[in-house]
Amino acid sequence: MPDAEDDQPVGSHLKPSFSNLFGLFALPHVGLFYGGRTLAAIGVWMEQLATGWLVWEMTGSATWLGVITFLRLAPSIILGPIGGVLADRMWPLDLMRLCKVAVVSGFFLLTLLLALDLLTIWSLGVLIAFIGSAQSLANPANKAFVWHLVPKHWLPVAIPVGSITFNLAAFVGPAAAGALIAWQGVLTAYVVTLCLQAVFLAVLLRLKLPPNGEDNHRIADAGQIGLSRSLVDGARYIAHDASVRAVLVLHLLFAVCARPLIPLMPAIAVVLFGGGPQTVGLLTACIGAGAIVGGLWLASRSRVEGMAQLLLLFMIVLMTLVIALALVRWTPAGFVILFAIGACMIVRASGTQTLLQFAVDNQMRGRVMGYYGLFLKGGSAVGALLVGALADLTTLPTALMTAAVLGGAGLVAMSRSFLAAGRKVEALE
Incomplete structure (x- = not known):
């Protein structure tokens, strides 16, 4: 357990090397957990593409794409912080198990209604909101769990590898979903998604990693505080900790201005490149492929030093690439740009999580990760709705460029304060 590893070297003592990737998977439980989560993530990406294409077929409206994305992500505005409180009040693995049962149930009902030809745009919205609610409750526990899964000095490797597995799924899932939809229709993609989610539930139930004595003591202490007080304490902690606050504000800026690119991919494929569901899958898969390459590089880097400067640089490049995407009409150029966007996105995501894991106090870890999820999903929901x-x-090009220009301006405005906060976090490594 990480808390028992204080006498071990931290991230800077792991020499930069690709061999650290293999060393990580030699640790107990890591392979089983990341393997199951990768399968579930493939299902997530398949479902997002299938739902996006289904909505586009039903309505032909970018606004409806934004609305469904809002319904998927908006529950995190309330439930993300609550999930963070729960992650501090109970063992994160138990919370992930309960939420995964709800996710599997939601996908089962959605698939059944579609198979019976009873699914409407309204019932789809309700089910997507239900699934999004369960995922919002689980996300803080999912992110906090890595602290308990590996020793502290492995975090600069484990966090990027976790992002790699998700983005490996982003490479496989959309391409598979696009092919399945073109070949057999949306229903088949939903059936496969349901099976993959069920496999991860089985993995979570099998995983044997109980809390240690310190974890039990922390959980017991957290349980003595009311829910509303816990939420307020978490918000106050973020407001008063300059380092945590700066990282989360930059995180929110990305969510609002750049993250809507992904749920709007069906519209991008049709409007910018004149494609269909297979084009959607290939475009999204390019993001995943770029993320895999970027994540492998970041994991081999194996340290926190310089992470803040790196994160800011890659975010500026990301906003520039979104503008470039809005201007092109040649599909191969779109593939290349989205590959680069994927690399920037994983450096941003892994860098943000790494800085937070080292900056936050252990008793606040779940709540901070809850607000991390709130900013990501809530910001993405609002951003997708506004951009759509x-x-x-x-x-569509005007909307994408407007969001990216605003995002770039925000990055420049807060760069000095963010870099100062980043240096403080790096000193804690």
Whole structure:
């Protein structure tokens, strides 16, 4: 357990090397957990593409794509922080198990209604909101769990590898979903998604990693505080900790201005490149492929030093690439740009989580990760809704470029304060 590893060297004492990737998977439980989570993530990406294409077929509206994305992500505005409180009040693995049961149930009902030809845009929205609610409750526990899964000095490797597995799924899932939809229809993609989610539930139930004495003591202490007080304490902690606050504000900026690119991919494929579901899958898979390459590089780096500067640089490049994507109409160029966007996204995501894991106090870990999920999903929900609506009012390229320009301006405005906060976090390594 990490708390028992304080006498071990921390991240800077792991020499930069690709061999650290193999060393990580030699640790107990890591292979089983990441393997199951990768399968579930493939299902997540398949479902997102299938749902996006289904919505586009039903409505032909970028606004509806934004609405369904909002319904998927908006529950995190309330339930993300609550999930963070629960992750501090109970063993994260137990919370993940309960939420995964709800996710599997939601996918089963969605698949059944579609098979019976009873699914409407409204019932789809309700089920997506239910699934999103369960995922919002589980996300803080999922992110906090890595602290308990590996020793502290392995975190700069484990966090990027976790992102690699998710983005490996982003490479496989959309391509598979696009092919399945073109070959057999949306229903087949949903059936496969349901099976993959069920496999991860079985993995979570099999995983044997009980809390240690310190964890039990922390959980017991957290249980003595009311839910509302816990939420307020978490918010106050973020507000008063300059390092945590700066990282989360930059995280929110990305969520609102750049993250909507992914749920709007069906519209991008049709409007910018004149494609269909297979084009959607290939475009999204390019993001995943770029993320795999970027994640492998970041994991081999194996240290926190310089992470803040790296994160800021890659975010500036990311906003520039979104503008470039809005301007191109040649599909191969779109593939290359989205590959680079994927590499930037994984450095941003892994860098943000790494800085937070080292900055946050252990008793606040779940709550901070809850607000991390709130900022990501809530910000993405609002961003997708606004960018989708602006696309229908003007044009899709105009909407994408407007969001990216605003995001770039925000990065420049807060760069000095973020770098100062980053240096403080790096000193804790």
